[in-house]
Amino acid sequence: xxxxxxxxxxxxxxxxxxxxxxxxxxxxxxxxxxxxxxxxxxxxxxxxxxxxxxxxxxxxxxxxxxxxxxxxxxxxxxxxxxxxxxxxxxxxxxxxxxxxxxxxxxxxxxxxxxxxxxxxxxxxxxxxxxxxxxxxxxxxxxxxxxxxxxxxxxxxxxxxxxxxxxxxxxxxxxxxxxxxxxxxxxxxxxxxxxxxxxxxxxxxxxxxxxxxxxxxxxxxxxxxxxxxxxxxxxxxxxxxxxxxxxxxxxxxxxxxxxxxxxxxxxxxxxxxxxxxxxxxxxxxxxxxxxxxxxxxxxxxxxxxxxxxxxxxxxxxxxxxxxxxxxxxxxxxxxxxxxxxxxxxxxxxxxxxxxxxxxxxxxxxxxxxxxxxxxxxxxxxxxxxxxxxxxxxxxxxxxxxxxxxxxxxxxxxxxxxxxxxxxxxxxxxxxxxxxxxxxxxxxxxxxxxxxxxxxxxxxxxxxxxxxxxxxxxxxxxxxxxxxxxxxxxxxxxxxxxxxxxxxxxxxxxxxxxxxxxxxxxxxxxxxxxxxxxxxxxxxxxxxxxxxxxxxxxxxxxxxxxxxxxxxxxxxxxxxxxxxxxxxxxxxxxxxxxxxxxxxxxxxxxxxxxxxxxxxxxxxxxxxxxxxxxxxxxxxxxxxxxxxxxxxxxxxxxxxxxxxxxxxxxxxxxxxxxxxxxxxxxxxxxxxxxxxxxxxxxx
Amino acid sequence: xxxxxxxxxxxxxxxxxxxxxxxxxxxxxxxxxxxxxxxxxxxxxxxxxxxxxxxxxxxxxxxxxxxxxxxxxxxxxxxxxxxxxxxxxxxxxxxxxxxxxxxxxxxxxxxxxxxxxxxxxxxxxxxxxxxxxxxxxxxxxxxxxxxxxxxxxxxxxxxxxxxxxxxxxxxxxxxxxxxxxxxxxxxxxxxxxxxxxxxxxxxxxxx
Numbered sequence: 071x072x073x074x075x076x077x078x079x080x081x082x083x084x085x086x087x088x089x090x091x092x093x094x095x096x097x098x099x100x101x102x103x104x105x106x107x108x109x110x111x112x113x114x115x116x117x118x119x120x121x122x123x124x125x126x127x128x129x130x131x132x133x134x135x136x137x138x139x140x141x142x143x144x145x146x147x148x149x150x151x152x153x154x155x156x157x158x159x160x161x162x163x164x165x166x167x168x169x170x171x172x173x174x175x176x177x178x179x180x181x182x183x184x185x186x187x188x189x190x191x192x193x194x195x196x197x198x199x200x201x202x203x204x205x206x207x208x209x210x211x212x213x214x215x216x217x218x219x220x221x222x223x224x225x226x227x228x229x230x231x232x233x234x235x236x237x238x239x240x241x242x243x244x245x246x247x248x249x250x251x252x253x254x255x256x257x258x259x260x261x262x263x264x265x266x267x268x269x270x271x272x273x274x275x276x277x278x279x280x281x282x283x284x285x286x287x288x289x290x291x292x293x294x295x296x297x298x299x300x301x302x303x304x305x306x307x308x309x310x311x312x313x314x315x316x317x318x319x320x321x322x323x324x325x326x327x328x329x330x331x332x333x334x335x336x337x338x339x340x341x342x343x344x345x346x347x348x349x350x351x352x353x354x355x356x357x358x359x360x361x362x363x364x365x366x367x368x369x370x371x372x373x374x375x376x377x378x379x380x381x382x383x384x385x386x387x388x389x390x391x392x393x394x395x396x397x398x399x400x401x402x403x404x405x406x407x408x409x410x411x412x413x414x415x416x417x418x419x420x421x422x423x424x425x426x427x428x429x430x431x432x433x434x435x436x437x438x439x440x441x442x443x444x445x446x447x448x449x450x451x452x453x454x455x456x457x458x459x460x461x462x463x464x465x466x467x468x469x470x471x472x473x474x475x476x477x478x479x480x481x482x483x484x485x486x487x488x489x490x491x492x493x494x495x496x497x498x499x500x501x502x503x504x505x506x507x508x509x510x511x512x513x514x515x516x517x518x519x520x521x522x523x524x525x526x527x528x529x530x531x532x533x534x535x536x537x538x539x540x541x542x543x544x545x546x547x548x549x550x551x552x553x554x555x556x557x558x559x560x561x562x563x564x565x566x567x568x569x570x571x572x573x574x575x576x577x578x579x580x581x582x583x584x585x586x587x588x589x590x591x592x593x594x595x596x597x598x599x600x601x602x603x604x605x606x607x608x609x610x611x612x613x614x615x616x617x618x619x620x621x622x623x624x625x626x627x628x629x630x631x632x633x634x635x636x637x638x639x640x641x642x643x644x645x646x647x648x649x650x651x652x653x654x655x656x657x658x659x660x661x662x663x664x665x666x667x668x669x670x671x672x673x674x675x676x677x678x679x680x681x682x683x684x685x686x687x688x689x690x691x692x693x694x695x696x697x698x699x700x701x702x703x704x705x706x707x708x709x710x711x712x713x714x715x716x717x718x719x720x721x722x723x724x725x726x727x728x729x730x731x732x733x734x735x736x737x738x739x740x741x742x743x744x745x746x747x748x749x750x751x752x753x754x755x756x757x758x759x760x761x762x763x764x765x766x767x
Numbered sequence: 768x769x770x771x772x773x774x775x776x777x778x779x780x781x782x783x784x785x786x787x788x789x790x791x792x793x794x795x796x797x798x799x800x801x802x803x804x805x806x807x808x809x810x811x812x813x814x815x816x817x818x819x820x821x822x823x824x825x826x827x828x829x830x831x832x833x834x835x836x837x838x839x840x841x842x843x844x845x846x847x848x849x850x851x852x853x854x855x856x857x858x859x860x861x862x863x864x865x866x867x868x869x870x871x872x873x874x875x876x877x878x879x880x881x882x883x884x885x886x887x888x889x890x891x892x893x894x895x896x897x898x899x900x901x902x903x904x905x906x907x908x909x910x911x912x913x914x915x916x917x918x919x920x921x922x923x924x925x926x927x928x929x930x931x932x933x934x935x936x937x938x939x940x941x942x943x944x945x946x947x948x949x950x951x952x953x954x955x956x957x958x959x960x961x962x963x964x965x966x967x968x969x970x971x972x973x974x
Contacts, residue, residue, distance in 0.1 A: 560920055567823045571821045
């Protein structure tokens with residue numbers, strides 16, 4: 071088993087050789103000119119026919135895709151490699167490791183390129199277009215589509231306060247203080263004016279969603295803190311966009327007037343609300359489209375991705391907040407799309423999104439490392455150190471101050487522990503870097519970039535690595551791992567109705583009142599338009615229950631081993647019982663057992679053989695799966711559950727039951743269900759199998 | 768004047784609800800009271816339109832009326848509403864309560880429990896659960912399916928095997944939810960932000 075180190079080395083060699091080939095343009099050019107020479111040669115040597123080049127080398131042809139694929143492959147192999155070193159991956163978050171890899175790769179490339187001319191360096195840098203158009207959207211879409219809506223809306227006020235007011239405070243504080251620092255004679259920073267400082271402050275002030283996601287996902291913190299920090303990182307995009315453009319315009323113009331400031335405030339509202347509006351429009355259109363995809367299930371996931379991406383791009387056209395547009399699109403689309411699409415498409419969407427966002431994240435961190443090595447750097451001790459210190463200080467002050475105000479309005483106050491985690495979780499990341507990259511080329515730009523990179527490294531490495539032990543130390547509540555039970559769901563809905571009722575009695579239009587109104591509007595008008603078929607009138611409780619049962623039934627079908635039947639037994643044993651119930655297992659002769667096993671095996675095998683071949687254009691459902699279409703499945707599950715319970719009650723009686731008795735019991739209950747459903751062999755086999763599992767468990 | 772009398776006669780309220788809040792809720796009370804006789808009847812409650820479409824509307828209304836009575840005065844009105852005031856941290860330390868305050872978590876949950884448990888036998892039977900489910904879910908769902916949901920719910924919550932949910936099991940279910948949502952969902956801002964409610968109550972007295 072080759073150690074990861076050797077593997078890394080091999081990879082690096084491979085990459086460098088690819089780059090060596092790429093940068094060796096001479097060779098390929100030489101190749102192209104070789105063929106006429108070859109012709110001549112061959113004509114000289116072979117009088118009749120010119121030699122057909124059996125093997126030729128033409129790299130330019132596939133250069134671009136080849137490089138891209140190689141980079142992605144490298145990123146993914148790195149990711150794989152980390153998990154083989156368990157000790158390291160526990161201490162160091164993945165993002166740090168990836169940056170280190172990026173540094174190494176960048177170093178290697180630079181070393182290889184050092185013989186080539188400096189102006190033609192082929193080190194790929196995280197250029198802004200690549201980042202904002204290709205790498206960032208998948209991560210944001212993944213975050214927005216799977217955003218926990220309930221927690222988000224319950225804390226929306228707090229999140230907005232942190233995002234808007236907190237970011238503004240950060241930007242102005244850092245900008246102002248840096249200007250003060252620049253006035254110090256000894257720093258030789260006299261040429262940095264106030265507007266540039268404010269611009270720098272606005273770039274560095276925003277908490278970065280990519281970095282937050284990367285770090286917070288590994289520490290499994292409780293949902294409140296997660297949604298506070300993460301929500302803030304998403305929503306502060308609007309503020310960042312506005313401030314950035316504002317200060318950039320001003321630094322070109324030179325002077326600021328009151329009307330400009332006022333326009334800036336208006337611009338903020340336009341940017342954020344406009345972005346959300348665009349996202350909502352695309353989301354609704356996407357949901358509407360998904361209503362008609364009944365006959366072309368294969369392309370359903372694409373609609374989700376494309377509509378979301380279009381929302382992002384459309385927002386970027388108007389310089390509105392693309393991130394907020396993407397989030398709004400995902401949030402708006404999700405409930406309706408999920409009611410419309412098939413289960414397979416749902417799985418596809420989930421996994422593709424996770425895959426793309428994972429790849430993007432990895433690539434971002436690696437490129438960050440590479441760009442650090444590549445870019446020109448201007449290191450100014452005072453500037454950098456003060457930036458880092460001021461970032462920390464302003465973050466802490468901002469969080470503490472805002473929490474003091476916010477706690478007056480919250481029912482559940484934020485404790486000191488929470489505040490600490492929120493302040494400590496304010497990581498900066500690649501967005502700051504890309505925004506810095508967008509600046510016009512001046513001497514200050516490189517200095518800013520160096521400072522930005524230092525801050526990013528500091529937050530990701532130091533804060534990222536220490537946050538996990540700190541969370542353990544402070545005993546911060548972790549995320550509850552168990553899935554939501556039907557009990558909880560009913561209870562939550564019950565309480566919702568109760569509190570809405572009480573609020574109505576008091577005549578108070580509070581949180582519950584508006585939520586109830588929105589739900590009612592949703593149910594009566596929106597769902598009817600956007601959801602096809604019978605699902606449009608399905609109450610939420612039922613769809614939740616069905617999803618849960620579907621999940622369990624899938625587990626039941628997929629679990630092939632005799633030993634475990636998790637769902638059925640868990641249904642009995644959700645609360646551990648003290649008294650062990652005496653279960654009498656009927657004795658079956660060995661011969662009979664074998665018979666049963668053979669029968670089941672042959673039936674199940676036949677099932678697999680009946681799979682038809684499929685064409686690329688439609689997923690034809692094989693007969694096994696046709697029976698498993700959702701509506702029928704539900705009915706089957708219900709009656710299967712009932713049958714199991716029936717047999718359970720019989721088994722728990724202290725009599726010995728013959729096997730035949732049980733089968734007849736099973737046979738007995740069959741006519742109970744509606745006679746319309748045809749029972750074919752496969753379903754019988756499946757049920758018997760499940761039944762036998764139950765006995766043998 | 769009525770308010771001051773209330774404050775004098777019912778010191779328990781002083782600990783649960785503050786003076787200004789009482790005034791505001793009194794305005795709401797009078798706006799609901801069409802007969803102007805100082806008490807509310809069930810019809811007065813039913814006149815609130817949102818309550819009519821609330822699945823639990825009837826039960827909430829019933830919760831205001833003590834056993835067997837048809838009228839509720841302001842004291843009873845406040846008593847029920849006082850359950851929903853958020854638990855203040857400073858309150859806990861100020862004066863050690865002699866009896867459990869009305870808005871403690873247990874009392875809140877008891878209130879909710881009584882909404883399920885109509886026959887007051889301190890247990891939520893399968894039938895009672897089915898009734899509540901039927902109210903929340905509407906008419907389109909078959910009895911079978913509702914039955915299986917009810918069975919599943921009882922199975923999950925029931926620890927002592929009596930096929931019904933007792934109050935302690937109910938509290939445990941709320942514990943789960945409480946852990947997940949980290950807050951006392953049974954609090955609302957009503958008693959804190961009733962200023963908005965007052966203006967609405969005044970203008971919408973003729974709703």
